[in-house]
Amino acid sequence: MSESNEEKKDEIQLIFGDKRLDGRRFDELRNIKIEAGILKRADGSCYLEMGKNIVVAAVYGPREVHPRHLQNPSKAVIRYRYNMAPFSVEERKRPGPDRRSVEISKVSREALEAVIMKELFPRSGIDIFVEVLQADAGSRTACLNAASVALVDAGVPMKGMITSVAVAKADGVMVLDPMKEEDNYGEADIPFAFLIRGGKIESIALLQMDGRVTKDELREAFKLAKKGAMEIYKLQKEAIMKKYISESVENG
Amino acid sequence: MSESNEEKKDEIQLIFGDKRLDGRRFDELRNIKIEAGILKRADGSCYLEMGKNIVVAAVYGPREVHPRHLQNPSKAVIRYRYNMAPFSVEERKRPGPDRRSVEISKVSREALEAVIMKELFPRSGIDIFVEVLQADAGSRTACLNAASVALVDAGVPMKGMITSVAVAKADGVMVLDPMKEEDNYGEADIPFAFLIRGGKIESIALLQMDGRVTKDELREAFKLAKKGAMEIYKLQKEAIMKKYISESVENG
Amino acid sequence: MSESNEEKKDEIQLIFGDKRLDGRRFDELRNIKIEAGILKRADGSCYLEMGKNIVVAAVYGPREVHPRHLQNPSKAVIRYRYNMAPFSVEERKRPGPDRRSVEISKVSREALEAVIMKELFPRSGIDIFVEVLQADAGSRTACLNAASVALVDAGVPMKGMITSVAVAKADGVMVLDPMKEEDNYGEADIPFAFLIRGGKIESIALLQMDGRVTKDELREAFKLAKKGAMEIYKLQKEAIMKKYISESVENG
């Protein structure tokens, strides 16, 4: 059952000429800040801000799976947990998974399962936990970006990097990386995640959509999303680089 | 804790001369419609209408039991799940088992356990799932009748057929197979299930009662119930026969 | 989350000269009644009244632990369950553990774990269940006292006896074994449990505190608690003795 109102609210103006409510261009990302390796206990971790979203990802594994009957003899079992802190949203959220979190966890896990080289770790588990400390629109995309960096930080072999961003339709215009107002009052929300390999977008790992768009608008959404993803990908790589350089400095 | 009001409501007239509110005689069943083998995935199945009750039963098994510690080394483990669809009653029912469903599932399972030849299938499980799509009075009896046909359809060996019907006391009169008004405003409700073997009622497999009756009224109730059960038994047999004939026609 | 109001209520007068609301002196216990071995099914048991508290403790074990993965290969696993009957308090309590019960069960279990000779029973379980049939202030101390007697009754080897009592601060005075009013309107509540061995208080097995006291008041609290514990200890011993004598008489 829906725990909260998923209805569209009354409208407000979102687009002013060629600018958005927060001054961004249609194809402009929000500010993004990424830091890898910020937790001690986890095998890999990442702190990420994407606009007002603040998320922390941790990766544990490959490690033993308990109880044994949950093991898979031919590959690693992947868990992904998207969780919102009670204070992450305007109205306090009751702790524990709701239906929305369960669905987001499922499609996010599936996106990562498609790129993690699970066959290298039979009987093992790889656990990806992402905490949303502050949520604005696009928290699932922020979490996937953080998870992807945390997986690299943990040394988990992957076919490439997963990079995620949403596109919205706001006042009839397709806009990249929507913030809360565009999500609430806009006409559509389309979260994407791509596999990027060899510096190129290769395929789609996550795709959802709700709202109302035409086929042409979808084409525009893909264009925007790929542009945004490439920019985020650069920042993910930089964050990983920075962690490795600082480690090399420390160790060497 | 009781989830709903189990109190008797204010009275209405139920008996008019030798007829009931819906025109039936005291010893007359509601319309019954039975169809065997209506589901593809289940090993045995049955669709059954009994008055306004609409139920579907499925049988899975004998099949492996997981986890292993639930197995019984000397006989099959029987599960029975009576479940009401949220839209099956006037006021939407929250999904999931309530206390009433748990009790009905227990006594219904016990009735079938007494006739299924469990010893033939050590370490196995036989699962009987019955969904109430629409409930009127007597849904537990409708479910047992459907379950019994589904078990035959699945080829599960039994000592005989289980046939179930209730008797109520309405305006001081014992009446067969009560509908909702007789159940709500009547003075007693007595669900029975019988083992029928060799065309004869042999013993009682299920018996419950709530209300207020005398010993003589109970004797009358037994008489009515047995008459009703024999009629239902005929319809159960016909449904099974029809399924086998249609299969023979298809195969031969 | 707190299930109930843990706020202090408006004040009432608790101390009248050198007497308390119920006429006790500052260092006086409530009436205590202890009876060992009152249940048949349990391996050891105890009925205990402490003021208006009425509790029953049962011990099962050492016995097998299921499922196996909960076993400890080097010592017994101890469970302790503090449970309040729904009718034990003014306002009916919903059945099942709340956060308060979980915490009390934890610290009580830890107190007993420190004195039970667990190493003698590898792979085994010792279960201690305490039901609060009526609660006044100090139910956790009453339960521990009963549990301790039930453990002796079950023949579980221990380093000594666990004896428990609380001290409160009421109208600025430290008082032994507070009843409900002193707990609700007092300034502090300090439950203690001691290990008593060879007739002497040896060490602290349980210590909690909430309220507001000075270091000197804490010293006074220890003094009162130890005095109270020695008195309770005597009653615990008597109850055990009585059980053994009556058994000897029966058997001999």
Next chain:
Amino acid sequence: MVEDILVDIKKDYVLSKLREGERIDGRKFDEFRKIEIQTNVISKAEGSALVKLGNTQVIVGIKMQIGEPFPDTPDKGIIITNAELVPLASPTFEPGPPDEFSIELARVVDRGIRESEAVDLNKLCIEEGEKVWLIFIDIHALDDDGNLLDASSLAAISALLMTTVPAERFEVGDNYPLPVRNLPVSVTSLVIGDKFLVDPSKDEVSVGNTFLTITTDQDDNIVAMQKSGSYLLKEDKFFEILDVSLSKAREIREYLKNI
């Protein structure tokens, strides 16, 4: 393992005695164990009773609150019956939410009280359609040496008999005794083949959980029945059990009148 063997030995013993027409504790087939009833043992409850049936012990506490009536009975109080088979009472009970046994127990006890109209619910309306009394009957098992059901039924009706409606605490008038006008008594028989034993002890139950419970009221009406357990029952046997249940209930009801 060891326990399984013990159960088998007990079962054989019970059955062999039975063939000789005897019960292992020497009781007659239609004899209850000694009944002890202590009332008002819990002063914080509106009413309470501790019942011992031999070594079986059950305590019932009654708590009352003010709540909204059901829409279709706007002028009637509400009974809510709940049973906790806490792990203190038996080595086989585990902590957790009510399982099918405790749910069945609570519901069968509830039916006896409800259908005999033991409590006059019409006298528990405070404000029609708005406020009525809720009666919580909480069954708390202490020691399960067999036949918790009859012990619980007895404790429930005993506790109700002792209950004072706490009107003063809720500031809705003067306290008054709960209006109890009938005495439902349940009699549970263990059915073994063509024999049956009333008030089975735990050791006797080793032969199987094959029970018939019949609850009757002070006018010899049958108000609740429950066949429990996987077995087949003959009609003539049923009427034999009914007769015994009626007569035992009468005896117990006499006892109940004197608590």
Next chain:
Amino acid sequence: MVEDILVDIKKDYVLSKLREGERIDGRKFDEFRKIEIQTNVISKAEGSALVKLGNTQVIVGIKMQIGEPFPDTPDKGIIITNAELVPLASPTFEPGPPDEFSIELARVVDRGIRESEAVDLNKLCIEEGEKVWLIFIDIHALDDDGNLLDASSLAAISALLMTTVPAERFEVGDNYPLPVRNLPVSVTSLVIGDKFLVDPSKDEVSVGNTFLTITTDQDDNIVAMQKSGSYLLKEDKFFEILDVSLSKAREIREYLKNI
């Protein structure tokens, strides 16, 4: 064990057929199984429909209640969609609270109805800010022979089309038909390498749970999409699937108009 081997054999068979450009049941890649819709099968529901997609069977019942609106939409009714994958419908479903599959199913169906604005929620306000209609869409799976999702979407919109707002029962005026103004239709494809099959049967799904669902409305707008399952999808393939989904949805919508 035996089942694992069966799944492997089925998988090989499906894949080998696929290489030959065929589906195991002879359907074209963009062909649905036979669709049957029976409406108003549950008279106690406000609206209902039983949908068969080949052997897959789903029933949806609509119940309505009066409740409080959300604070930010004080004049709109509320849709609540729930799915129960009851163990009757498949040997792999287990009793218990909704798992991630049933949650995803319910949410994707919900999105199609919600985002197409199929139900005119503005006409379901009884008293602004106080009372609005709640619409419970309960999806009940009966037989899972693959593609429960499209069967559920179809059953949901069919049931809504048949729904009468029960104003009289709740004493808030005359009954009226639920205002349905759009016909969202979901089309689910099984994506296998560079091929895709619409309306996959259970046997076809043995190759993997790799789906793309696209829901479109009567103006060919895309109103909901869900990539489900762990696989990678090429952009050009996506647009191919989109075209097929739009055209299949148009066909099914025609069918739906005649129920």
Next chain:
Amino acid sequence: MVEDILVDIKKDYVLSKLREGERIDGRKFDEFRKIEIQTNVISKAEGSALVKLGNTQVIVGIKMQIGEPFPDTPDKGIIITNAELVPLASPTFEPGPPDEFSIELARVVDRGIRESEAVDLNKLCIEEGEKVWLIFIDIHALDDDGNLLDASSLAAISALLMTTVPAERFEVGDNYPLPVRNLPVSVTSLVIGDKFLVDPSKDEVSVGNTFLTITTDQDDNIVAMQKSGSYLLKEDKFFEILDVSLSKAREIREYLKNI
């Protein structure tokens, strides 16, 4: 298996160092790790703080709502403290409802704040008996390198200090700073035989979960204590720990005044 051996090695190392009068990380027995406090890190919360105790990291967010007061304190706000030991923070934490560790953690933090009367609850009444402010203190562990409890206490009081009552959002007047009038500080010691170490790290805890937490206020009152773990504590040792706890709390409180 490997992990068990590692724990044993760590334990031996910690104990051998201890015998030499040293801690494995070179700290004095009464020395805390480096404390870092970042406040208002979550702008959507009414107040928030991220606390680092060495590598241990905890974030606390404060959310406020309007609710009904408890009947016996009709003019006071209500504090509700909750802790989530999310699996992100430690390889040993599992998803699920709060277990006994997180419940104990939340309750001990809660007691320090409640009993020191750190928040003036009388100033959080909006309408006596009808509307008061609810303060949700949500503790969210991020990295458990030992002593989550003191980190949580510090983060809780720091977040409260930064909290603005969101009266405007709820349309009940002007925003105002949450009235905080005391600074409870908890000091947790790991008790090992006749020694004790304040602020134990995870590696030190390999010797056992044998803690004593003492929370004191700005007037050196003791406001909360919790002996946690299965061990026996001597009375004189207790008073030694108390003295150290009082003096460390004073130091930390000075630090807290400057955030």
